[in-house]
Amino acid sequence: MPPRNNKDHRRQRENSRLQVKSNGRREFLKGAAKTAAMGSAALLSGCGTGMFGSKEELSLRWQEYFKKHYRLMTQEEKEETIQRLERLAKMKQGVNIQMSSKASIDGVLFGYAFNLTRCEGYLECVAACIKENNLDRKSNMQYIRIFEMEHGQMSPEVGDGKYFHEVPVEDHFYMGVQCFHCEKAPCVKACPTKATWKEPDGIVVVDYDWCIGCRYCMAACPYYGRRFNWNEPYVPAAEMTKKQHYLGNRMRAKGQMEKCTFCVQRSREGRLPACVEACPTGARVFGNLLDPKSEIRFVLKHKKVFRFKEDLGTDPKYWYFID
Structure with missing residues (x-):
């Protein structure tokens, strides 16, 4: 027999695991569906509209509940679920969204660098991230944390991540922390449902509908990069970013x-993440690590760079540097 390619073997094995989890989940739900068939039929045929929504909305939600894991979907199935989500957004919030499932691009591996010399703690990056990524307004969820640090400190654990005063403060510097999209991401290993994984372009993503909320990934992340929705997220319709990505x-x-997600809805379209675009001091650098002419490659080659908690061996694609 010809030797098997290790990468193909790993991919086949991973897909088999996903298929087992998918089949088990679907069979369980199908069994529950049979038990509740009469009640569901009555609900769909007799209620019209009410506290459960219209018949069309109920039908769409039912189909969403039984869909496959994202990585097991065909392109046609991806398009179908996107159409359902767009219709549900219109029904529930009165918003016309445009959702994409654009895949990673060959020859691209995204990386990020943060200039500790230039950041002055203005938090425009945080505000831009909240708006672009439709983060919950009630809990004031933030993907990005900016820590105010005294000179000589090198860990955000001892910094102030909740400052509320005029910046910059003399004899201090500012350190941004977010998901570092590790090459050997501990969160991916910790997830029991395979709801999170690393894409070929280096972005670590989540299939939200396969997340069971166990928070194992949150506990496994040494960089405080993950957030949990304790309540139903709320974004006013007028403030919602309409161009969205499934992941x-x-x-x-x-x-x-x-x-x-490195603003996957932007980065895969050739645009910069919202935080990079919003930074008033140019402290944030983003680009393709495989492009020798990219700005990120210039920084890695010519600046004094380091990675936070590099000794853990997670190989983050996020560097800090100074001028």
């Missing part, structure tokens, strides 16, 4: 984890 800034639900 990015679409609306999440109570009990689901979420995190920075």
Whole structure:
């Protein structure tokens, strides 16, 4: 027999595991569906509209509940679920969203660098991230934390991540922390349902609908990069970012984890993440690590760079540097 390619073997084995989990979940739900068939039929046929929504909305939600894991979907199935989510957004919030499932691009591996010399703690990056990624307004959820640090400190644990005063403060510097999209991400290993994984372009993503809210990934992350929805997220319709990605800034639900995705809805379209675009001091650098002419490669080659908690061996694609 010809030797098997290790990468293909790992991919086949991973897909088999996903298929087992998918089949088990679907069979369980099908059994529950049979038990509740008469009640469901009465609900769909007799209620019309009410506290459970219209018949069309109930039908769409029912179909969403039985869909596959994202990585097991065909392109046609991805398009179908996106159409359902767009219709549900219109019904529930009166918003016309445009959702994408654009895949990673060959020859691209995203990386990020943060200039500790230039950041002055203005928090425009945080505000831009909240708006772009449709983060919950009631809990003031934030993917990005900026820590005010005294010179000589090198860990955000001893910094002030909740400052509320005029910046910059003399004899202090500012350190931004978010998901570092590790090459050997401990969160991916910790997830029992395979709801989170690393894409070929290096972005660590979440299939929100397969997250069971156990928060194992949150506990495994040494960089405080993950967030949990304790309540149903709320974004006013007028403030919602309409251009969304299935693995990015679409609306999440109570009990689901979420995190920075390097603004996958923007980066895969050739745009910069919202935080990079919003930074008034140019402290944030983003680009393709495989492109020798990219700004991120220039920084890594010519600046004094380091990675936070590099000794853990997670290989984050996020560097800090000074001028």
